[in-house]
Amino acid sequence: NAGVTQTPKFQVLKTGQSMTLQCAQDMNHNSMYWYRQDPGMGLRLIYYSASEGTTDKGEVPNGYNVSRLNKREFSLRLESAAPSQTSVYFCASRRTGEETQYFGPGTRLLVL
C-alpha cells in the first residue's frame, strides 16, 4: 500500500515548456486535490476532483489544467510554464465521509 505517489520528484523547465505532473493513489479514495506550496504562503489549492469524472477550480487555477483519468489518477498540466509557477506541488486524496486528506511526497518544479 503506497498511499499517494507523485512523479516526477523534481523537474526543471524552461519558460514556455509544458509538462504533466502525475499523481496516483491506491486507497480507493473518491476525492483528489492539487496544491502548490510557496514560501510564506502555506499550501494553496489549485484544482480538485470530488469524484471520478468531475473537476473544479480551487484558489489559484490560472495556468493549470487537470485530468481525472480514473479513480486512481489525477494529473496536473502546465501548458506553458512561467517562472511564477516555480513551486512545490502536492497531491492529496480523501475518502468520502472522512475529512482527512492524505498527501503525496511532492514534486519540486523549477521554471527558468
Added chain:
Amino acid sequence: AQSVTQPDIHITVSEGASLELRCNYSYGATPYLFWYVQSPGQGLQLLLKYFSGDTLVQGIKGFEAEFKRSQSSFNLRKPSVHWSDAAEYFCAVGANPGTASKLTFGTGTRLQVTL
C-alpha cells in the same frame, strides 16, 4: 470564506522545553481542524484533527491540541520537545462533510529545536 492564521513564522525552543504553536481560524460554521507536520523535503503528515466532542485532542508523536470556540483557536502543544520535532507545522480548516472538503491552510510555523 474560511481562513487560518498562524501568527508565528518561526519558533525556536530548547530540547526538553514545552511547545505551543498558535492557530486562529475564521469559519462560519463548526470547523473541522487539522494540524499537519512537514519535515524537510517531505510531504505533509497528519498530526491530529478535531471534528467534534472533546475539545482536547491527542495526536501522534506526543502532540495535543485544544479547540477553543470562544477564541477561534486550535493551538498545538507538546510538553517536552525532541530534536526530531524540528519541522514546519501547518494548521488547516476544512468545510462541512458532504462537500469536496477543501482545506484552507495557514502559512505555517517553522520549529527549530536547539540542543
